[in-house]
Amino acid sequence: MASHEMDARKERILRAIIDDYILTAMPVGSRTISRKYETGLSSATIRNEMSDLEELGYLAQPHVSAGRVPSLKAYRLYVDELLSGGALPQNPEAREFFSRRVRQVEDVITSAAQAISEFTRYTAVVMMPKQLELRVSTLQLVPMPRGAALLVIVTDTGAIRDTVIHVSESLDGDALYAISRMLTERLQGRTLQEVQEMLGAYSRQMGGDAQVLQGIAELAAQMARQSATDSVTVGGSHNILNYPEYSDVEKARAFLSVLEEKEKLMALLSGPDEACCVRIGPETGMPEMADCSVVTVSYQVGRGHHGYVGVIGPTRMPYGSVLSALSAIGGALTDMLGE
Secondary structure (H helix, E strand, C coil), X not given: CCCCCXXXXXXXXXXXXXXXXXXXXXXXXXXXXXXXXXXXXXXHHHHHHHHHHHHCCCEECCCXXXXXXXXXXXXXXXXXXXXXXXXXXXXXXXXXXXXHHHCCCCCHHHHHHHHHHHHHCCEEEEECCCHHHCEEEEEEEEEECCCEEEEEEEEXXXXXXXXXXXXXXXXXXXXXXXXXXXXXXXXXXXXXHHHHHHHHHHHHHHHHHHHHHHHHHHHHHHHHHCHHHHHEEEECHHHHHHCHHHCCHHHHHHHHHHHCCHHHHHHHHCCCCCCEEEEEHHHHCCHHHCCEEEEEEEEEECCCEEEEEEEEEECCCCHHHHHHHHHHHHHHXXXXXXX
């Protein structure tokens, strides 16, 4: 008599069904499992087990005479078992591919998104730490002609922002250097949020140099406004159109619209504080992503800051290889940006 509880044999059959569906996007029948996966079981036995798995909620039968497809519950079991196994398998090919690609492009984050999307064939998303959480490392004022100066702020992650500000024409290069050194001493190690709050007090002390402080305040505010835009980079946004699940125009349009909303993407990537995270279908919390999975891995930027690399694709993605690829690329980014 067939058992209606999950056991090792059912788990083996379910894993084979998921693996085959990931490859083909076609409903899987008992003969396929018996022939391709060497289970040592007859088609009749596999059919009975598949029927039990359907009753348990792990499989669905889209058509009366067709094979079965995995449910979201099946993918969750599959991923949980994958993550419970400890360290993810090494993926030197992904790391080598990434390292080779980033040398060709100056912008590491943009090239990271491009490399991930090319390697996985899914839509890639890379998130940097929020800029207001970054800390000032150095601040420099460089003299320019006619009462102007170039203001440069370098953060603890190595991010550089600059803008041209107006200063008193009485301030020469030596004076601007002295102001730069004084401000660096006072602001070093402070977050951009704290810098904005401290500038008011300094403006009362500096008198005629208030234009410098106003320029710093405006640059910090600009960095805050650009935080969402600068922090999220997307690569391979149209890769999803290569998968039959998104041949429906409306479904594809809804997916692509999410990629244009940076705040939604940030919420999608910056979930639980975990080294790696997999959200399947409705677990994303977005109706537009109901048929998608989001896989993310964290990486380190500077000291104490974390960003995330991730891919978005159909729920039938090969979670093991995607996780190992992202883990390798996250490690490469940590090596590049960690110090």
